[in-house]
Amino acid sequence: SVGLALLLVMLRLDAERFGTAEYYEATRDGERPRIRRRLAWYGLGFGLAVGILYIHPSPQVDLFLGSGDRLTAVVGGIAYGLIGILVAVTFASYRYHRIRFPDTWSYPGALVNSTATAFIDEVAFRGALFGLLLVAGVDPTLANFAQAIIYTLTTRLGAPGRDRYLLGLTLGMGLLGGWLTVATGGIAAAFLGHAITRFAVFLCTGHTGQTKPRGREVEEIEKRRRPPEGWRVIGSRESASRDR
Numbered sequence: 001s002v003g004l005a006l007l008l009v010m011l012r013l014d015a016e017r018f019g020t021a022e023y024y025e026a027t028r029d030g031e032r033p034r035i036r037r038r039l040a041w042y043g044l045g046f047g048l049a050v051g052i053l054y055i056h057p058s059p060q061v062d063l064f065l066g067s068g069d070r071l072t073a074v075v076g077g078i079a080y081g082l083i084g085i086l087v088a089v090t091f092a093s094y095r096y097h098r099i100r101f102p103d104t105w106s107y108p109g110a111l112v113n114s115t116a117t118a119f120i121d122e123v124a125f126r127g128a129l130f131g132l133l134l135v136a137g138v139d140p141t142l143a144n145f146a147q148a149i150i151y152t153l154t155t156r157l158g159a160p161g162r163d164r165y166l167l168g169l170t171l172g173m174g175l176l177g178g179w180l181t182v183a184t185g186g187i188a189a190a191f192l193g194h195a196i197t198r199f200a201v202f203l204c205t206g207h208t209g210q211t212k213p214r215g216r217e218v219e220e221i222e223k224r225r226r227p228p229e230g231w232r233v234i235g236s237r238e239s240a241s242r243d244r
Contacts, residue, residue: 001056001063005128008048012124012154015041015117022155022166024113024208038113045120052128060186063131065123068186076180080193084173085200091165092204102206110208114198122187122194125151126177140182148174173197 015021018041019033053059060066067073092099102110125147133143151174152158157167177190202208 001052001059001128002132004048004052004055005124005132008045008120008124008128009150009154011041011044011048012120012151013156016156020113021117021121022157022208024110042112042116042120045116045123049120049123052123059127062135063127064181064185064187065127065131066186067188068181068184070188073180073184073186073188073192076184076189077192077196080176080180080189081196081200083176084193084197087169087172088197088200088204091169091201095165096205099204100206101203110202111199113208114202115195118191118194118198121151122177122181122191125154125174126181126190127187130178130181144175144178144182147178169197169201 012021016023018037019025020038020041024038025032049065052063053065056063056065089099129150130143130147133146134140138146148171152167152171155170156162157170173194177187177194180189180193181187183189198208
């Protein structure tokens with residue numbers, strides 16, 4: 001179980017190479033990872049999670065790989081999701097001064113990516129890693145901070161050029177998810193809130209996570225190409241008539 005948990009962490013570390021999670025978009029050169037590579041990442045994550053369920057003698061108790069208290073999990077997950085939606089709307093309003101809805105055709109893929117990523121993240125970090133730390137006798141608060149920090153580092157969001165907003169959001173998701181996992185006795189609440197938050201970020205910003213630097217968005221580049229408001233471009237015909 002420890003080995004499979006570490007493989008899950010390593011798989012999450014390679015999300016950028018597979019073009020999944022926060023990196024489910026075209027690269028800087030415009031290349032989009034192949035669908036088979038993305039499906040392989042999802043499949044490996046689900047396969048490792050199922051392996052832990054079959055190998056560990058009591059995964060629901062020791063590793064929180066279950067729903068826990070269902071009513072509390074649903075209420076806690078929805079509350080977590082509402083907080084995530086509020087954060088996503090606030091960031092979009094600050095960064096873009098509006099809700100930047102993405103193209104409709106991109107919704108299905110982003111929904112699958114948000115749900116699958118949330119599941120793999122919660123199984124790996126709020127489930128297996130967090131549970132193993134508690135079984136080893138680590139203080140629950142310290143274990144929660146440890147898994148959240150490891151999770152944030154594994155996403156590579158602290159690298160140069162990454163958006164610091166997403167770094168803070170990911171750390172907060174890790175801490176809140178860990179707290180909900182202990183409170184409900186399972187990862188269901190953390191999974192529900194995590195999936196809602198990820199999809200809300202996509203809907204509000206048009207990105208699955210990695211927002212572009214200021215001035216690099218499509219509409220910002222187009223705005224620079226246009227003349228200032230109130231100005232008028234003089235065409236060749238108008239200039240020719242004036243010359244006459």
